[in-house]
Amino acid sequence: MARTNGGRKLKIALSTGGGDAPGLNAVIRAAAKTAWCLGWEVWGIQEGFEGLIDPRRKLVRIDPVDIRGILTQGGTILGTANRGNPFKYVMETARGRREVDLSGRVVRNFKRLKFDALIAIGGEGTLGLSLQLSKMGIPIIGVPKTIDNDLMGTDITFGFDTAVSIATDAIDRLHSTAQSHRRCMVVELMGRYAGWIALNAGVSGGADVILLPEIPFDIESVCDKVRDRDRRKKLFSIVVASEGAKPKGGTRVLKEGATANHVERLGGIAEWLGREIQERTGKETRSLVLGHLQRGGVPTTFDRLLATRMGAAAIRFVQQGKFGHMVALRTPRIVAVPLSQAIKRLKTVPPDHDTIMSARAMGISFGDGHC
Ligand code: F6P
16 A cells, blocks of 8 residues: 655645535544544645635645544535636636636646645535546545435435434424414425435424425425314424425526526525415415524534544545545445546435335325325
8 A cells, every 4th residue: 555655755635615514524634634644744725626726825734733623513624615616717807707717727736736636525516526637637536525415326425414413403393383383384404406305304303294306296285285284183284395396397496696606596495385385275384494504513423423434435545546436335335436426417316215105104295196
């Protein structure tokens, strides 16, 4: 195994890109500690790939003092960004905003700084960019991160378990207020185009209706469930809606203004549902969006452990020269899968997933009229 590169200590760079997720700091800590045990040097590329576009301002050496106490901290000590795609870098010029390709600069800076490997921790966007940069000669190992759990190639991503726990706790809390006021409560959860968070939190939290992007719903079927519960003297209802859920034949509810990377911003389905349910059933209904609370705070034990295993494995894969690969959980093992496999397509919830079938069998509605 290569501990050094031609007698030189290896110099490793770490970056975190895309939306933050609980467990990012645990990956950084595990990778850094493992690298130091091998006598390597560790650097942090700040704000996604920005640090390789502008290393003078956004590149920092990571020393033991920097990672002290971060295992339990949410977020990322390196900062992260949804912008900063080096292939379509948005620059302000005298003639307005322009997209320029700075990928060549990223590769040149990486080589000039004499890095031996880049560990890119991110979701679909970051891993896609990592694949492109690895084809241009940067030795990259990816680490999958997203609360949405929508990445192929790995059983699960860190951050997901924490998000589901937070969402389940929120649904638990909604029960008592819904029950006291005999209301219908609609809660909107994150997940983008995949309904994993809504499905797992909805079932764990005992929701009556769960709406997923993968199963277009019929608003009358949702209302029927609420009416039926009232008829059976269960005078409150909990509706969990994934932000990407949409009515049959309709479209997703979007927020105005895409991100700098032209990514759609989802949001607003709970408010729409709340209005429709109240108007159609006459039942007093309130809606809320749990939002970024799902991404914040202390990672669960599961996420801490998974992130730690993935961070340490990333260094192992550097030693083994498995560049262009991503660290993945194939229970019970951590393995290396090609980056191309991870970003082939989104991992959405199969409509015949066991959890959906069990939920239907228990009478939970998915708003499609089926039991
Ligand atoms: O991908 C993670 C995620 O939290 C999605 O669930 C959500 O739609 C999106 O990011 C929100 O991102 P932003 O940080 O742009 O608000």
